[in-house]
Amino acid sequence: MSGEIRLHEHEKQTVALSPEEAALIRRELSPAITIWPTYEPGRYEMRTGSQVGFVTLPGGRTLVIEPKVTIETLFALLAAVYDPAREFLREDPQAYTDVTALFEFVVRIFATQVEDLIARGVLRAYRSIVDDLVAVRGRLLMAETLHRRPALRDRHACAYSHFTPDVEENRILRWTTFCLQPYRYKETSLAGRLRRVSGALSRVTLDPEARQLFERLSFHRLNDPYRPALALARLLLDHLTFSGTAGEEPFLAYLVDMDVLFERYVGVVLRQTAWAWNVQVLEQRSRYLDVSRQVEVKPDVILTWQGTPLLVLDAKYKLAAAQDDIYQMLAYCHALGLQEGVLVHPAHEGAPSGVMTIRGPGDVRVRYLTLDLRGGLAEVEAQGRSLAEKVVVLLDRTG
Numbered sequence: 001m002s003g004e005i006r007l008h009e010h011e012k013q014t015v016a017l018s019p020e021e022a023a024l025i026r027r028e029l030s031p032a033i034t035i036w037p038t039y040e041p042g043r044y045e046m047r048t049g050s051q052v053g054f055v056t057l058p059g060g061r062t063l064v065i066e067p068k069v070t071i072e073t074l075f076a077l078l079a080a081v082y083d084p085a086r087e088f089l090r091e092d093p094q095a096y097t098d099v100t101a102l103f104e105f106v107v108r109i110f111a112t113q114v115e116d117l118i119a120r121g122v123l124r125a126y127r128s129i130v131d132d133l134v135a136v137r138g139r140l141l142m143a144e145t146l147h148r149r150p151a152l153r154d155r156h157a158c159a160y161s162h163f164t165p166d167v168e169e170n171r172i173l174r175w176t177t178f179c180l181q182p183y184r185y186k187e188t189s190l191a192g193r194l195r196r197v198s199g200a201l202s203r204v205t206l207d208p209e210a211r212q213l214f215e216r217l218s219f220h221r222l223n224d225p226y227r228p229a230l231a232l233a234r235l236l237l238d239h240l241t242f243s244g245t246a247g248e249e250p251f252l253a254y255l256v257d258m259d260v261l262f263e264r265y266v267g268v269v270l271r272q273t274a275w276a277w278n279v280q281v282l283e284q285r286s287r288y289l290d291v292s293r294q295v296e297v298k299p300d301v302i303l304t305w306q307g308t309p310l311l312v313l314d315a316k317y318k319l320a321a322a323q324d325d326i327y328q329m330l331a332y333c334h335a336l337g338l339q340e341g342v343l344v345h346p347a348h349e350g351a352p353s354g355v356m357t358i359r360g361p362g363d364v365r366v367r368y369l370t371l372d373l374r375g376g377l378a379e380v381e382a383q384g385r386s387l388a389e390k391v392v393v394l395l396d397r398t399g
Helices: 019-029 071-082 099-120 142-148 168-180 189-200 210-216 224-237 258-277 323-336 377-398
Strands: 004-008 012-016 033-037 043-048 051-056 062-066 125-133 156-164 240-242 252-257 280-283 301-305 308-315 340-346 354-358 364-371
Touching: 004 043, 019 033, 051 099, 062 099, 071 099, 071 224, 071 258, 071 377, 099 168, 099 189, 099 224, 142 156, 168 189, 168 210, 168 224, 210 224, 252 258, 258 280, 258 301, 258 308, 258 377, 308 323, 308 377, 323 340, 323 354, 323 364, 340 377, 364 377
Parallel strands: 004 062, 308 340, 340 364
Antiparallel strands: 012 043, 033 043, 051 062, 051 252, 125 156, 240 252, 280 301, 301 308, 354 364
16 A cells, blocks of 8 residues: 545544554554444544644555644644744745645754754763773772772772763754654655754763653753754654654654644733733643542633632633533632633634523633634734733633
């Protein structure tokens, strides 16, 4: 089998799959992508969820899942979340026409940023190292040497400082480059550029846990030039899956969960304007519904003033209203002691609107707001400001 399998998010389609392809999808991609055998041998009913992107299948075929929004809008959402200051992710609609081209566009920017860092000279720092050495280096650890080698003293335990490029920032960049190399790029020069970047970072540890290092990073004068490259690395690693298996065709997938992306975008929109309202934006913070703290709830966004909750919002990328969303928002409002909550949906012809009042002690109002996800960076940014203005009006009412 050759070529591509193309679907959209939340679509069902009958496709032909080899046994190897079917096994990989079931093993690595369920429940994001599900398949069921049909009565016809080798054909499966495939159903996609909210994830968009591509999967490299065994044998060389690519499964491509396109978003329901335009590719320009997808780029605008990613840019808003990973580059809110719009420093390095700038629109170039001719450079990407589908999700695979958008992926290569981001990889190209990443390679350019890392090449620039290498040309300047990569970040280095002193690291304390304890090692057994033939020749004494730094401080001799006599007690440690006698403990490890009481009779044969052909090596010595030493503690010394080493000026090395093996720092967290470079580990993230090297691991990202390593994960990107197996993909078959249409722009053939990208593979060579990534190999050269990997070679330039060869003295840096290849750390499979590099994703966890983002939480430990703090920026200062020396590593500030790394901001763009690290933001791009995070954009790639957040959605990249690499099996690490040996062979000519290691599994590689780049899948963006549109539900999560929409939630994060709403959070970014509110954070960018919260300073003007003198409120704090808390994202994905746990609260408890019961007195004994057994039932945990986690709203997408809580707006607070001096620690007091003012408004709770939940972003729902799904197009239709659902009773489960109402129950969930009711739980949030009770846990936070609020009389009103907001559900944010993408704007479309059948999008829910208005206010629903839930009967009970101190009626709870669930309000629907919409966010228009059409157009590129400028249009999406304008719609974000419009949403923020609507939230300000609600805060004024609660205040």
